Every structure is written in C-alpha cells, then in structure tokens.
Amino acid sequence: MKIKTISAIIAIIILPNIHTMAQNTLADATKGKFLFGVAVNMQQVNGVNPKESELIAKEFNAIVAENCMKPQLIHPEENRYEWADADKVVAFGEKNKQVVTGHCLIWHSQIAKWFFVDDSGKDVTPEVLKERMRQHIYTIVGRYKGRIKGWDVVNEAFEDNGTYRNSKFYRILGKDFIKYAFQFAHEADPDAELYYNDYNVETPAKCEAIAELVKELKAAGVRIDAVGSQAHMQMDSPTLDATETSFKKLKAAGVKILITEWDISILPNPYSGANISVNFKYSPEMDPYRVAVPDSVQQKWNKRVLDMFGLFLKYSDVVDRVTVWGLNDAVSWLNNFPIRGRKDYPVLFDRNNQPKSVVDEMIKMAKKI
Numbered sequence: 001m002k003i004k005t006i007s008a009i010i011a012i013i014i015l016p017n018i019h020t021m022a023q024n025t026l027a028d029a030t031k032g033k034f035l036f037g038v039a040v041n042m043q044q045v046n047g048v049n050p051k052e053s054e055l056i057a058k059e060f061n062a063i064v065a066e067n068c069m070k071p072q073l074i075h076p077e078e079n080r081y082e083w084a085d086a087d088k089v090v091a092f093g094e095k096n097k098q099v100v101t102g103h104c105l106i107w108h109s110q111i112a113k114w115f116f117v118d119d120s121g122k123d124v125t126p127e128v129l130k131e132r133m134r135q136h137i138y139t140i141v142g143r144y145k146g147r148i149k150g151w152d153v154v155n156e157a158f159e160d161n162g163t164y165r166n167s168k169f170y171r172i173l174g175k176d177f178i179k180y181a182f183q184f185a186h187e188a189d190p191d192a193e194l195y196y197n198d199y200n201v202e203t204p205a206k207c208e209a210i211a212e213l214v215k216e217l218k219a220a221g222v223r224i225d226a227v228g229s230q231a232h233m234q235m236d237s238p239t240l241d242a243t244e245t246s247f248k249k250l251k252a253a254g255v256k257i258l259i260t261e262w263d264i265s266i267l268p269n270p271y272s273g274a275n276i277s278v279n280f281k282y283s284p285e286m287d288p289y290r291v292a293v294p295d296s297v298q299q300k301w302n303k304r305v306l307d308m309f310g311l312f313l314k315y316s317d318v319v320d321r322v323t324v325w326g327l328n329d330a331v332s333w334l335n336n337f338p339i340r341g342r343k344d345y346p347v348l349f350d351r352n353n354q355p356k357s358v359v360d361e362m363i364k365m366a367k368k369i
C-alpha cells in the first residue's frame with residue numbers, strides 16, 4: 001500500500017477522535033499542577049443524559065455539587081436533613097475516582113429561614129445560632145468524613161468594599177461566626193481541608209479583607225487551607241492584572257488558592273458580581289447572541305479563557321484546583337443570571353457537549369508548562 005493511502009486511512013481513524021485520543025483531557029493535561037473539576041447537577045448525577053454523565057467522568061478529576069449540599073437543600077428544617085442527592089453526588093465521584101468537595105456549609109443565601117429564628121419568629125440569641133451552626137456542621141461534615149476532601153466552610157462573608165456582609169450570621173454573632181464555622185468543621189473531620197469562598201476576590205479591598213481574615217484565623221490557631229475564588233468572570237472584568245495581584249496577596253497570606261466556580265460570561269452585563277439575589281429585567285439588547293456568537297466575539301472570549309488559564313498555570317504552585325461552574329453552555333446558571341432567560345456561552349463545552357476549540361489550546365498550553 002502506498003504511504004499516502006496508509007496515512008489517509010490513519011487520518012480517517014484518528015482525526016475524529018483526536019480529542020479523546022491518548023486521554024487528551026484537561027484533567028490529564030493539568031495533572032501534577034492542579035485538579036480540574038466541574039460543578040454537577042442532579043440530572044447529570046442521575047444519568048438523565050448519559051452523554052453528560054460520561055463527559056463528566058472522562059474530562060474532570062474533581063466534582064462539586066452545584067446545589068444539593070447548600071444549607072436550604074440539605075437542611076431545610078431544624079430536625080430534617082435531606083441526604084439523598086448529596087449521597088448520590090459523593091457516590092458518583094467515588095465511582096469515577098474523582099475528588100469530591102463540599103459546597104457550602106455556612107452561607108447567607110440558599111439557607112432556610114428557620115436557621116435564624118425562634119418559634120415566635122424572633123431572631124435567636126448568639127448562643128442558639130452558634131449551637132445550630134455546630135449541629136449543622138457536625139452532622140453534614142460528620143456524615144461524609146473521609147469521603148469529602150475539603151469544604152467551602154463559609155461562602156461570601158464580605159462585601160466588595162471589604163466590609164463584613166450584614167448577614168444574619170454577622171448581625172447575630174459578629175465576625176466570629178466565621179471562626180466558629182471553621183472550628184466546628186475541623187472538629188467534625190480533622191483531616192478535611194477547609195476553605196473560605198467568595199466572588200470578586202480580585203477586587204482589591206475585598207481581597208485585602210480576605211487575606212486579613214486568613215491571617216486572623218491562622219493567628220488564632222484555626223485551620224484554613226485555601227481561599228476559593230469563585231471566578232465568575234466577564235469579558236472585561238476582572239483584568240488579568242487584578243487577578244494576578246489577588247493571587248500574590250493570597251499566596252503571601254499563606255493559603256492555597258482554588259478557582260472554585262469558573263465561568264466567563266460572553267454577554268453584556270449590567271452587574272459584575274455573583275450575588276444570586278441580584279436580578280435585572282430582560283431586554284433583547286442584553287441578549288445579543290441568540291442565533292450565534294460572531295467570530296470576533298468568540299475569538300475575544302477564547303483569548304480571555306487562555307489568558308486566565310495561563311495565569312492559573314503560572315501560579316500552579318499555589319493553585320490547587322480549577323473548577324468550572326457547569327458542564328456545558330446549556331446548563332450554565334448564567335443563562336438566568338443576572339437576567340433570566342438569556343443565552344450565554346460561558347463554559348468549555350457547547351450545547352451539543354462538544355469541547356470548544358479553546359479546549360485543545362488549553363491542553364497544549366498545560367502540557368507545555
């Protein structure tokens with residue numbers, strides 16, 4: 001057979017599988033640098049769309065539940081815990097040999113009202129709230145002891161200007177609620193890693209406040225392993241510089257960094273943050289890519305992904321995990337945030353579960369470094 005014919009046959013066999021060949025996945029390419037994870041929803045865990053479940057198993061080596069471990073879902077009433085979904089997520093990760101992390105123990109959003117009030121509807125005393133936190137954390141962390149590598153212990157305790165968020169936890173217990181949460185989590189599973197997680201960590205005042213918190217916790221002998229930067233990004237913010245500055249600051253504070261909820265919205269946005277209670281009215285101008293994303297815009301998005309990914313690689317001595325918030329564009333929460341009913345394209349796989357072209361470039365980049 002002529003060499004040309006042989007190469008043509010080889011090309012026919014190999015080309016369509018080039019991405020899946022040689023375990024050419026992001027998780028493989030980033031091995032030894034950081035974990036590469038994804039947030040999973042229950043349809044995926046339950047195998048409603050097997051293609052999605054397979055993709056999660058194949059492409060990622062870490063998972064986190066997108067919703068089912070949040071206080072409201074896992075602990076809807078004082079003496080009622082809903083374990084079914086969380087149990088399934090943990091088992092799914094174990095079956096696929098993935099690292100499972102927990103999101104999140106203490107958060108002012110997606111938490112049931114009972115947590116803060118007594119039978120007459122009045123705010124509980126600091127002692128009662130502290131005891132409820134203890135029970136909540138002991139019960140959840142205790143159940144998955146040894147199976148969950150680390151926990152987002154406290155989520156979003158700061159405002160962007162670096163002041164403490166005026167949440168019920170803060171109003172009732174003061175800033176010590178954070179310390180208590182970390183202490184309880186450590187008591188419940190001394191081997192679990194413990195994380196503080198927030199959005200807009202790149203904002204200087206907020207980053208400063210988080211770095212201070214890390215130092216205070218460490219000075220008090222309280223375990224904290226990493227700061228989770230949600231990294232819900234947009235086309236122009238945060239800048240690469242601001243992101244790098246935040247990495248330097250956190251590194252200097254003596255913690256690891258996790259990119260916990262990475263996505264980059266391609267849409268125009270009236271708000272750059274991830275406070276889930278923010279909501280703006282829909283207008284067609286704010287939803288310009290219903291049919292397709294113009295090439296120039298797609299190129300800009302690709303560059304942004306590569307710039308940020310390059311930075312994660314550059315700091316892989318401190319960046320322990322990069323987790324994408326959603327498997328594909330169709331399931332991304334950004335289709336409904338901060339405006340409901342739009343069509344966004346913020347993650348690495350498209351609506352047909354195909355890797356975007358940028359994925360191969362990321363793989364090449366990771367392998368080179």
Ligand code: XIL
Nearest residue numbers: 066067155199230261274275276333
């Ligand atoms: C989001 C989920 O993706 C949505 O499905 C849900 O409706 C709201 O919460 N910061 C966080 C995540 O820490 O838990 C949020 O997840 C996104 C912002």
